[in-house]
Amino acid sequence: MTPRLVALDLPGGPGFVDALRDVWDRGDAALPVDQRLPRGAKAALLASMEVGVVIASSGAPVALDGGRPVEPGDALVMSTSGSTGVPKGVVLTHAAVAASAVASSTRLGVTQDDHWLACLPLAHVGGLAVVTRAMVMGTSLTVLPAFDPEAVLAVGASHVSLVATALRRIDPGAFRTIVLGGAAPPSSLPENVVTTYGMTETGSGVVYDGQPLDGVDVRIDGTGQILLRGPMLLRAYRDGAEALADGWLATGDVGRWLADGRLHVDGRRGDLIVTGGENVWPEPIEAVLRERPDLADVAVAGTPDEEWGQLVTAFVPRLETLRDAVKEQFPAYCAPRRLVVTAAIPRTALGKVRRGELTDGGKIGG
Numbered sequence: 283m284t285p286r287l288v289a290l291d292l293p294g295g296p297g298f299v300d301a302l303r304d305v306w307d308r309g310d311a312a313l314p315v316d317q318r319l320p321r322g323a324k325a326a327l328l329a330s331m332e333v334g335v336v337i338a339s340s341g342a343p344v345a346l347d348g349g350r351p352v353e354p355g356d357a358l359v360m361s362t363s364g365s366t367g368v369p370k371g372v373v374l375t376h377a378a379v380a381a382s383a384v385a386s387s388t389r390l391g392v393t394q395d396d397h398w399l400a401c402l403p404l405a406h407v408g409g410l411a412v413v414t415r416a417m418v419m420g421t422s423l424t425v426l427p428a429f430d431p432e433a434v435l436a437v438g439a440s441h442v443s444l445v446a447t448a449l450r451r452i453d454p455g456a457f458r459t460i461v462l463g464g465a466a467p468p469s470s471l472p473e474n475v476v477t478t479y480g481m482t483e484t485g486s487g488v489v490y491d492g493q494p495l496d497g498v499d500v501r502i503d504g505t506g507q508i509l510l511r512g513p514m515l516l517r518a519y520r521d522g523a524e525a526l527a528d529g530w531l532a533t534g535d536v537g538r539w540l541a542d543g544r545l546h547v548d549g550r551r552g553d554l555i556v557t558g559g560e561n562v563w564p565e566p567i568e569a570v571l572r573e574r575p576d577l578a579d580v581a582v583a584g585t586p587d588e589e590w591g592q593l594v595t596a597f598v599p600r601l602e603t604l605r606d607a608v609k610e611q612f613p614a615y616c617a618p619r620r621l622v623v624t625a626a627i628p629r630t631a632l633g634k635v636r637r638g639e640l641t642d643g644g645k646i647g648g
Contacts (some may be wrong), residue, residue, distance in 0.1 A: 283309065286334035286367055291315040291324065294404050299413060301337050302610060306376070309336075311356040313371070316405035328403055331359060331430045331520055358414075359520055362409050362482040363630070371520025372407075372482045382485040382514035383418035387493040390459055390476065392441065397422040399439035399457075401429045401448075403631050409464045411486035414442045423604070445633045449475070458543045463487055464632030466565045467632050479547055483531055485514040490629040492544025499529075500545055504520075507551065508537040553637050554628065555584035557592050560615045564637070565593075567618070571604055573594065580604075581627045581636040593622040597627060597640050 290483075298314075305312045306526040313331055317421045328336065329535055333519065334349025345486035352359070357376040361369050370374070383635060390397075398416045402409030430471045431606050434442065442457050445464035454460055454472040455575045460469070463478045473537040478487025484617065488498045497556045499549040509530045518525050525531070541551045548554075548563050564582035571580045577598065584592035595605050596618035628639040 285354055285356065286310045286349060287331065287352050288313050288335045288337060288343070289313045289331075289333045291317075291338040292335055293317050294409075294425045295427055296425065297339065298404060298493050299417070299423070299425060303414070303417070305337075306357065309354070309357055311352040311373075313359045313361070314360075314405045314410055314638065318403070318631070325547045327361060327369065329338075330369060331361065336621075353517070356517065358410070360410070360482050361405065362407075370523070373517045373520055374485050375517050378485050378514045378516065378517055379414050380418050381497065381512070382488075383415040384459075384609040385497055385512075385514065386411075386415060386490075387421075389462070389490050389495050390441065392419065392421060394421065395442055395456075397424065397437075397439040398425050399426070399434065399435050399437050401426040402443060402445065403428075406632055407482045407486050408443060408445075408478075408632060434536070447633050461487070464549055465629075465634045468568070469569055479545065481533065483516045483533075484510060484512070485516070485527070487513065488512055489545050492540065492546065500538060502539070503532075505551075506536040506538065506548075508533045508535045508545070509554060510545065533643050548635075553583070555592050555594055557573065557581075557584065557587075557594055557615055558590045559618075560613075562594055562616050564635075567594065567608055567616055568635075569594075570608050574604075574607060577604075581635040581637065581640055582618065583635075583640045585619075585622075585641055590619075593619045595622060597622045601641065 284516055286458050288310045290301050292301055300311050318335055332350035336344045348525055349579060355375045356373055357379050358374040359371045362372055363369055398412050398421055400412035401411060404410045413425060424439060425492050426433055428450050434452055435456050440458040443461040448466055460475045461478055462475050467477045476490050479489040480487035494500050509532055511530045514519040515531055534551055535547055537552050540546050547612050549565055552562055567582045568580055571577060581597045583595055585595040608617040626637040
């Protein structure tokens with residue numbers, strides 16, 4: 283039987299895990315559907331990914347017209363907007379899922395006595411990887427439908443995957459290990475937190491605390507771009523777009539090796555602000571500004587300027603005085619010269635700032 287792509291339009295919980303296992307047992311591949319999407323957006327996702335079957339909590343599996351098969355051995359298709367905002371389907375094989383599970387579990391020292399907690403959105407690889415890791419390794423697992431601080435602490439798990447915004451809302455001492463992904467981590471972290479670098483195309487994190495997992499190769503090309511290679515990388519994109527070059531994934535991120543041999547990620551190449559000939563990465567500036575107790579949220583991006591080329595621009599939910607705070611720790615050219623008051627900072631579900639939406643292709647939002 284030709285393997286199909288099956289959409290799992292289900293909330294997190296035991297039912298999701300059972301459905302995923304059934305899909306794999308039939309030789310099909312699964313597409314987790316974000317439960318926060320409105321009905322129209324779900325329909326558009328299913329159409330763009332050419333899904334063949336939908337499994338929802340409301341009834342039996344439903345076959346769809348226009349479904350396109352997957353390749354034998356494909357396990358997952360994960361929707362990702364990447365840096366462009368245009369959804370793409372990342373195809374991960376069973377071999378890639380297993381390689382990710384083994385490499386991460388080995389690095390973390392996970393044993394059969396441990397217990398994983400999944401509380402992030404399962405439509406994102408950082409959330410789903412907790413589930414697949416436990417399934418592959420046979421580790422105990424609890425899956426919650428959403429992040430809730432009280433529910434998270436009540437589970438009594440030893441290992442959990444979180445993003446920075448969630449980390450700030452729990453007692454980190456309740457876990458033996460916290461795997462932190464998504465947006466850039468806070469400058470100060472508890473000792474039991476492991477920071478990760480990866481993306482949907484790598485099947486979750488592949489660099490832990492600056493060190494590549496076993497089997498992962500990292501190099502930096504002449505432009506400073508990070509390239510990755512390893513057995514957990516994607517097979518292809520769902521639309522057939524080129525994914526790898528000689529086995530290497532061009533991440534679009536810029537990084538460098540620190541003196542102690544750890545990888546440091548500066549940010550997305552398109553996020554770099556060039557103001558008056560000086561290079562400014564937005565994330566360190568954001569970290570300084572977030573230390574202000576009266577600032578609810580902030581994002582920094584470059585906006586066009588005839589004199590400077592780009593201006594370092596702070597986007598905040600309400601008007602604040604920010605330049606002095608930055609100049610205490612960075613050169614003056616890093617301090618925001620333009621302030622945009624915005625209702626909210628556009629972020630992905632894992633907390634990453636969508637800088638392209640801030641500037642709207644060069645047009646400043648208000």
